[in-house]
Amino acid sequence: AAEAGGREMAAWARAVRGLLLDISGVLYDSGGDGGVPIAGSVDAVRRIKASGLKLRFCTNETQATREKFVKKLQGMGFDISVAEVTAPAPAACRILKERSLRPHLLVHNDLVPEFAEIDKANPNCVVIGDAAENFTYANLNEAFRLLIGMEKPVLISLGRGRYYKETDGLKLDVGAYMKALEYACDVQAEVVGKPAKMFFESALAEMGVPPQQAIMIGDDIENDVGGAQRCGMRALQVRTGKYRSVHSLHP
């Protein structure tokens, strides 16, 4: 049986044709100082590309435009381009256009340019991202009042992460604030980004690899690993980023 298992595993490994890589917590640790690359990760990206495997970066990053984010990573030495990155904001823009939604944005200042071509007058939905310092009491009340005033409140959340690690410690992620608005307005947010199935599917389509032949690599057991598995992919959890073993979970 062990031998059969080994053969199966080897057959599966040979079948792998594409990798989806999370960025924050896998390639680098973010932070107010711009963050630092995780040891070995610049070289790992280079080796994956040299191996002939297809590679796509699949991130829930919403603190900057893809352009700015990619430039930062290139500055750290990563071989990465904007066209290789699947991120929530462009996916949200497609949905907003399709459904004629005019968003009120509760997002990071640096993400706003991603919505440049979207009509934002007289909003009929709220889009929430990892707004960081923009998560003020006043801004949350404003988003809440708009939502509760809508005939049919629509809340779109760019990811639903609980928290993430920056160089100076753990920070609440967009999911916590999404929950606050969901509860106050008695609505359910529509999540754009990991772990939404549609998000992984579009990343796979962009890479041209079916789920059975792809692996997702991330540091988040829910958004990276769980989401990818529900999509029919295999997934690996790295022990960097927010990863904490059961023992270190409550230090």
Place this chain on the structure above:
Amino acid sequence: AAEAGGREMAAWARAVRGLLLDISGVLYDSGGDGGVPIAGSVDAVRRIKASGLKLRFCTNETQATREKFVKKLQGMGFDISVAEVTAPAPAACRILKERSLRPHLLVHNDLVPEFAEIDKANPNCVVIGDAAENFTYANLNEAFRLLIGMEKPVLISLGRGRYYKETDGLKLDVGAYMKALEYACDVQAEVVGKPAKMFFESALAEMGVPPQQAIMIGDDIENDVGGAQRCGMRALQVRTGKYRSVHSLHP
């Protein structure tokens, strides 16, 4: 049958011996300017007291000490004293002492004196109230980090309201922020205040009236009406405060 129903109702009305009155949204509308009394409410309190009915004020107010809050209401003309008010902070202090919990406080500055006699060194729980302007990104991250760092995170929430009405509009209440921390830390908050059964029971005990002979009057269908009913009381929802008819719910 209608006649029997009428007789039943009349018998019940004769049996009523005590009233629990919510304050914000029932007696006055709060606001940055101190708020304004709701028309007729000063007189209503006077008449209830003159009628011989027992009366107790049952509030989730946590933006001020009971002393300061009562002084404000007295200034508006209400016949009210500190001893007549059941509020979350004193109830929380009893729990903290009983269980040797040392709180980190995420509350309004004006509520802090209620916790003067509580040991707050090296916190082993977080107490969250309606912190209003203190609900900053930095303060929420701080409370989150303390909670997630605890071996067994304990989150005590002073009420679980969704929102309330101030003179300048609707504001997110403590419940929204409680949900954010619950989600981020995967814990369930212990609610002190309405709609917790124990909170109504202590108000009834202080008034010396059993639930079957008491009515709760409030503007919140969940925290006032639902909570009181689950406690065996009858309840009335006023149409002031945050009350919104089905038609006006989504203007």
